[in-house]
Amino acid sequence: MNLNAELHAFYQARQQQIPAEIREIMRRAGQELADSGQSDRALTVGTQAPRFTLPTATGHTLCLDDLLAEGPVVLTFYRGAWCPYCNIALRALQQHHDAITARGARLVAVSPQIPDESLTLTEKHALTFDVLSDLGSDIAKQYGLAFDLPDDLAAVYDKLGFDLQRVNAGHPRTLPLPATYVIDRAGTIRWAFADTDYTRRAEPADILTALDTLG
Numbered sequence: 001m002n003l004n005a006e007l008h009a010f011y012q013a014r015q016q017q018i019p020a021e022i023r024e025i026m027r028r029a030g031q032e033l034a035d036s037g038q039s040d041r042a043l044t045v046g047t048q049a050p051r052f053t054l055p056t057a058t059g060h061t062l063c064l065d066d067l068l069a070e071g072p073v074v075l076t077f078y079r080g081a082w083c084p085y086c087n088i089a090l091r092a093l094q095q096h097h098d099a100i101t102a103r104g105a106r107l108v109a110v111s112p113q114i115p116d117e118s119l120t121l122t123e124k125h126a127l128t129f130d131v132l133s134d135l136g137s138d139i140a141k142q143y144g145l146a147f148d149l150p151d152d153l154a155a156v157y158d159k160l161g162f163d164l165q166r167v168n169a170g171h172p173r174t175l176p177l178p179a180t181y182v183i184d185r186a187g188t189i190r191w192a193f194a195d196t197d198y199t200r201r202a203e204p205a206d207i208l209t210a211l212d213t214l215g
Helices: 003-015 020-035 064-070 084-095 097-102 115-125 135-142 151-159 204-212
Strands: 053-055 061-063 073-077 106-111 130-133 146-148 174-176 179-183 189-194
Touching: 003 084, 020 151, 053 130, 061 064, 064 073, 064 106, 084 097, 084 106, 084 115, 084 204, 097 106, 097 204, 115 130, 135 146, 135 174, 179 204, 189 204
Parallel strands: 073 106, 106 130
Antiparallel strands: 053 061, 073 179, 146 174, 179 189
């Protein structure tokens, strides 16, 4: 089963557990985001990747330029450890991590969460790639991915106990679209995936194919 088939199966099972009124709020918010054209504002192939220096889960910092000096970078943005679809996607990337590094690339994941939350996530899923904190989604904004939750969906997330006020360091409303980029050593985006639908993610097999085309 590929990643998106797994995500779809999870979505179908989860729908039966969510009250109808909450499902409707989620559906409406998703449709509004899709209609907003946000995905069209996301950076795409051929553009220069915005540079960044971000804290890791273990208290260090990583600079994109330093990573690119060593080889291509696979950069993936996710919403947070509270998002089950993100957890499934990150586990799938971990399963393909050796294949990514075998191609000379470095995988890094970015979310708006504080480093402590990233550390908990890393330990829970035994992730061996770096998980970075983009507090305030400043880098996600540069990549054209950041958006604000509507009031009713933010209230649902509060009710569900996600506590985005704390885990996102006082920026509870701003999240990134799920997105993945393959960036070559010159800093150019050579492959891109971004979707307003958080239940869909970049297929690891497609990431590997993109890396193979870098030569």
